[in-house]
Amino acid sequence: MTDSDPPSDDRTERSSGHDRAKATDTDGLTLVDVTKRYGETTALEGLSLTFCPGTFHGLIGPNGSGKTTLFALLAGLTRPSSGRIERDSAATVGYSFQEPRFYPALTVRENLEIFRGFAAEPPPKTWLETLLEELRLEPAADRRAAELSGGFRKKLDLALALVKRPQFLLLDEPLADVDDYSRRRIRSFLETYQTDDRTVVVSTHNVAAFADRLDRLTVIVDGDLRFDGPPKDDVVAQYRTVLEATE
Numbered sequence: 614m615t616d617s618d619p620p621s622d623d624r625t626e627r628s629s630g631h632d633r634a635k636a637t638d639t640d641g642l643t644l645v646d647v648t649k650r651y652g653e654t655t656a657l658e659g660l661s662l663t664f665c666p667g668t669f670h671g672l673i674g675p676n677g678s679g680k681t682t683l684f685a686l687l688a689g690l691t692r693p694s695s696g697r698i699e700r701d702s703a704a705t706v707g708y709s710f711q712e713p714r715f716y717p718a719l720t721v722r723e724n725l726e727i728f729r730g731f732a733a734e735p736p737p738k739t740w741l742e743t744l745l746e747e748l749r750l751e752p753a754a755d756r757r758a759a760e761l762s763g764g765f766r767k768k769l770d771l772a773l774a775l776v777k778r779p780q781f782l783l784l785d786e787p788l789a790d791v792d793d794y795s796r797r798r799i800r801s802f803l804e805t806y807q808t809d810d811r812t813v814v815v816s817t818h819n820v821a822a823f824a825d826r827l828d829r830l831t832v833i834v835d836g837d838l839r840f841d842g843p844p845k846d847d848v849v850a851q852y853r854t855v856l857e858a859t860e
């Protein structure tokens with residue numbers, strides 16, 4: 614991304630007012646028999662899965678297994694080839710995955726303020742200060758986003774996913790590139806964030822970093838659902854082996 618590139622989209626989708634997901638009175642975010650194809654490639658095949666409110670949900674799978682595709686579907690950035698996605702008409706989804714996207718010429722604080730302004734119901738300004746502090750972004754608050762190190766870019770991207778306090782937070786490798794102290798702070802902040810009515814979904818290759826905290830674990834390999842349930846130790850151990858064997 615260069616200084617002249619605008620962010621390609623907003624980080625929090627509000628489902629009302631568009632048809633990307635079917636609005637229902639369900640509490641969760643649900644895929645029903647979803648298949649996603651890109652031309653000849655089937656990225657996901659017949660996936661049925663629910664992300665429940667109040668859950669810290671881990672998503673693991675080797676490279677190319679369909680995790681990013683799943684996030685894009687949940688965020689409403691792409692549509693299923695078949696099947697459907699259901700979520701409450703008022704549910705908000707925040708996400709951070711693939712490339713960080715922000716206004717590079719603006720400072721970290723200015724980026725947060727702009728993205729806050731996009732919200733239908735903006736959270737109080739104090740929320741931005743909370744994010745700066747909890748994600749260890751304060752040292753970079755007045756620096757232009759284009760000049761940030763990789764770790765601070767990652768943290769800014771996380772903050773932008775959180776800025777509207779979405780009910781569903783989708784994060785791809787949220788601890789990648791950040792220092793150990795920041796990792797601990799971010800991990801504990803995400804645990805606090807996931808309250809009764811909020812869901813945090815973390816896609817990671819490093820299942821050990823979250824294993825003791827996850828309420829639910831989903832494993833996808835080659836677009837197929839291999840496991841979805843409580844992350845008991847033996848299951849985590851089994852799929853760590855699968856990941857290691859397939860990577």
Ligand SMILES: Nc1ncnc2c1ncn2[C@@H]1O[C@H](COP(=O)(O)OP(=O)(O)OP(=O)(O)O)[C@@H](O)[C@H]1O
Pocket residue numbers: 651652654655656674675676677678679680681682683
């Ligand atoms: N825009 C696209 N066009 C064509 N094929 C795609 C596209 N996006 C993803 N794919 C293919 O779909 C499959 C799933 O890719 P996806 O990026 O969802 O996997 P992933 O689990 O996120 O991988 P990684 O861990 O490497 O990020 C792969 O075979 C990939 O090549």
